[in-house]
Amino acid sequence: MVRPIMKDILFLGQKSEEATEKDRQVIADLRDTLAAHREACVGMAANMIGSKKRIIIVSLGFADLVMINPVIIQKSQPYEAEESCLSLTGVRKTTRFGKIKVRYQDESFQKHTQAYEGYIAQIIQHECDHLEGIVI
Numbered sequence: 001m002v003r004p005i006m007k008d009i010l011f012l013g014q015k016s017e018e019a020t021e022k023d024r025q026v027i028a029d030l031r032d033t034l035a036a037h038r039e040a041c042v043g044m045a046a047n048m049i050g051s052k053k054r055i056i057i058v059s060l061g062f063a064d065l066v067m068i069n070p071v072i073i074q075k076s077q078p079y080e081a082e083e084s085c086l087s088l089t090g091v092r093k094t095t096r097f098g099k100i101k102v103r104y105q106d107e108s109f110q111k112h113t114q115a116y117e118g119y120i121a122q123i124i125q126h127e128c129d130h131l132e133g134i135v136i
Contacts, residue, residue: 002036003029003049005086009135012047012087016131019046019053019068021109027066030057034064041086043123045130048087056127060120067104072128073113074101083126083136092136096122 006012019026026046034044034057046055054069077098084091099117102124106112116124129136 001029002032005033005037006048006050007087011050011052012130012135013133014047014052015133016045016047016052016054019055023051023053023055023068026051026053026055027057027068027107030055030066031064034059037086043127044086045127047130054131056124056131058120058123058127066107067102067124067127068106068109070102070104070124070128070131072100072125073103074115075099075125081122083122085126085136088135094126094136096125100125102128 029049030044030046033049034041043058046053056067056070058065075097078095079098080093081096082091082093100121101113101115103113
């Protein structure tokens, strides 16, 4: 189901809770909502659709990657970036890292550790910030 985009800064500023297999509907709703906003959006966190669960989805272009309970465990090559967000108006400056390593669970709740770089790494960092209650 396509959910409305959360714009309440107080809600977005709260940390998300660990996701469990009971949160499968949140994953489905994230997929549907990202698909509905694909022209203006490359990733979403569950709190952007009103669920304080540690789930993100990232568009890889050819497919969407769901990360459950992601944690960035390594980062290098800092740089300054400008980003926008469906939950906010305008563009904001932030520091991102060109290379990251993330530990997460997939939709089958299998554990993975994967390195990412470039634009995909930037999207993951933005969405992981949402999970920590960081609003750029």
